[in-house]
Amino acid sequence: MDDTIKGYPDPEMITVTDERLIPVVAALTNLTESWKTQLSKGAVSLPMAVQIGKKLSHERQQALLEFWEDARLPDKYMSRALHAFAGNMPEWAVHQVIRIFRLTEKIRASMIMLNDLMDRFDELYERFEHEFWEGEWSGAEEELEPYLDRLEAEFQELHRQASDEKKSYNRHYGDSSSDSARDSARTAGPSRGPVPFSTVIGAADDASPKELKQRYRTLMKKLHPDHGGSAYLFDWVKQAHDNYMHGKSSL
Known part of the structure; x- marks a missing residue:
């Protein structure tokens, strides 16, 4: 590993006396060489690298790295992917969860002025996000798959309705977006x-x-x-x- 990571000393060469820093250094030391390389290049932030080293085994770190590179994951979705991998969610399910999160952004943009649809969206999104972060989904794939499919279908239907409403609005009043x-x-x-x-x-x-x-x-x-x-x-x-x-x- 390089002697520095974006200006920071190699954690393996540090003697830590501050108890508050021990978990941070331990997490960085636990990073795989591949993630250390990404950190040294600035491709991943230091706080995110600490979380990766803290929450994932080397095997799961490698799986996350491959997922991250394959999905070209933006930073704003990285914490969600990390949370999913830390919970041993199947990779196909992580892909679907990220796809749903991306879909929710499109829906929110489409229905910003549509009261009824926005209320329904907020209710569905809050439930989705709460269950994701709190780990309330079933770990059994035979139960998880139909649940995610149903959830994604609900969001897709809201997206369709929002798009239809927006088109109708624009036909009457012009596109102001x-x-x-x-x-x-x-x-x-x-x-x-x-x-x-x-x-x-x-x-x-x-x-x-x-x-x-x-x-x-x-x-x-x-x-x-x-x-x-x-x-x-x-x-x-x-x-x-x-x-x-x-x-x-x-x-």
């Missing part, structure tokens, strides 16, 4: 008329001012760029709110 929407809006034909503020934020037409305010605040939190939302949609909805507050129809 990208910069191209601004360009097309400038060159579009006759306007279809102003879009009500309640429609923009996905509230009922007869929603009370209090309900509109609550829905607006909830939506703006989800759309805020600091929370992974869309800067354009954030500004778009804010403009609709400003127009609404000044007595204009909306957009």
Whole structure:
């Protein structure tokens, strides 16, 4: 192993006196040479390397490495894959779990303004994530496989419904999800008329001012760029709110 890992001394050459560091050094020492190489290249973060060395045997570390390289796994999914491998989840199931997590991101983006679907999605996602992290799934493959298939099918159905709703919305009001929407809006034909503020934020037409305010605040939190939302949609909805507050129809 190189003498340093991204500027850190080789853990095997360190004499540790601080009890808080002993588990960290032990975990790094337990890394396979392949993972040490990935760490030295900066391909994996030091905190993640510590978790890999702490939670996995050398055999499982090699399996995770092969999975990581084969799936081209982004950093944000690495902790989930590690958790699954630490729980001895079959590799096919880990692939499916990661696929479901990726699907949930697409769904969340598709239904950001669809109240009913978003509520159903949140409920299903919270259950999925809780059961995954808490290890509440059956370890028997004959039970795990149909469960994951059913779960993925539920998410796929939500994704289909969200896509259909979004297409319907765009047919009526135009696609506001990208910069191209601004360009097309400038060159579009006759306007279809102003879009009500309640429609923009996905509230009922007869929603009370209090309900509109609550829905607006909830939506703006989800759309805020600091929370992974869309800067354009954030500004778009804010403009609709400003127009609404000044007595204009909306957009």
